[in-house]
Amino acid sequence: MTQAPVLKIDTLTKKFGSRTIIDGISMDVTPGEIVCLVGPSGTGKSTLLRCVNGLEDIQGGRIVFEDEPVRAHSKKIIDVRKRVGMIFQQFNLYPHLTARQNIVLAQVVVHGVDRRSATERADELLARVRLAHRADAYPARLSGGEQQRVAIARALATNPHMLMFDEPTSALDPETVGEVLAVMREIAEERRTMLVVTHEMRFAAEVGTRMVFMDQGKIVEEGVPRELLAQPRTERAQRFLQSIRH
């Protein structure tokens, strides 16, 4: 049951000035896969996500999302972004809109859904992330965990073919991390394709179908999360996993 990959990354190179952030990475993501990108900070995991939806231009290699080559400043990038949902570390909810309006906006503006159906969809998603009672609240009135759940609902609203999470719990207070991970678990159970940059190793082990360990812009090791976590083959992965266990 090998399916055609949704996302193909081929010898991707990303540089900021003369600094190489991503150094010839190749990887595919097939439908229903939940790929967890782990590794020390500053190794290009977040940058990789940002290259996939064209927030960053690339200096070498090729990214193809569902037969659409990803190029940062081309008009076609919109077609890719419409099909990829992105969740940010800092949530990035629109502060001038309520939780509900945040979820409605792209549906109406980008996908041409009529406002009434978009609102229904927003309320349904708010209920799913257990925030129905906060629909009319502005982001500044929500806790970090609540904001991130709204952000997840916002990303889901347009039925993306792939979801990308950029360290979704790193900016959260410890007590709200659990509620966000719980929502992510539920989404994962629907076998949605997900690409997750995270430091939550337990989540990665329990939910991820594949773990990719990155260091200094390269993929050092990859495999089934539980196996990789239990018995990392490379020294660098061993060292990293040691360091975060303490």
Next chain:
Amino acid sequence: MHETYGLLEYMPSVFRALGLTIWLSWLSLIIGAVGGLVLALMRTSGWRVLSVPALLYVEIFRSIPILIILFFFFYGAPLVLGINVSAFAAATAALSAHASALMTEVIRAGIESVGRGQWEAAQSSGMTYGQVMRHVVGPQSMQVILPPSVNIYIMILKESSIASIIGYVELTATGLLIREAHGGGFAILGIIAILYFIVCYAISLAGGALERRMKIAGSGLHMDGTR
């Protein structure tokens, strides 16, 4: 006392002139705001072919005295372009040119006050540049743009008095004419000054009220989410 009493019969023309002053400055502000928006988008576009001309425009029109700009439009344009320019058109053009230069910087600051994360979230959802501006960046930048815009409007309204120099009979010119007809005296100038003050103060109050309302709409906190 007698002098002031005699002025009453001129009051209808004074209020008509006040109307013209408000109309002239309002029109200039609208044109200035539209021009400023276009120039601000050019300034923030990141393309030098657009940002450099916009920058030049701003620097030129905010560095030249409004009176010179006015003379340029009133006396210069007919010479250079061979067209007749009415006093009203020249005054509107000069005030609009000045207002747009000031509005450019205000709108640019507003656009730049919206964080990169907002752009990225909106773009990631598939929005075009125009959609991001209209639905995400524009509304958030209003809180930064509004207060200085009120000041610019008040300034333009007062500046519109220079139209009297090229013979456009707005409030100041009317006051001066009445003063002459009435044989000197300062009472009429006092009345004119009070009218300017009342209008400008009203604008200032309205602007403040609008500002407060926007803050409340944004949940009572600052729109960038900080407390």
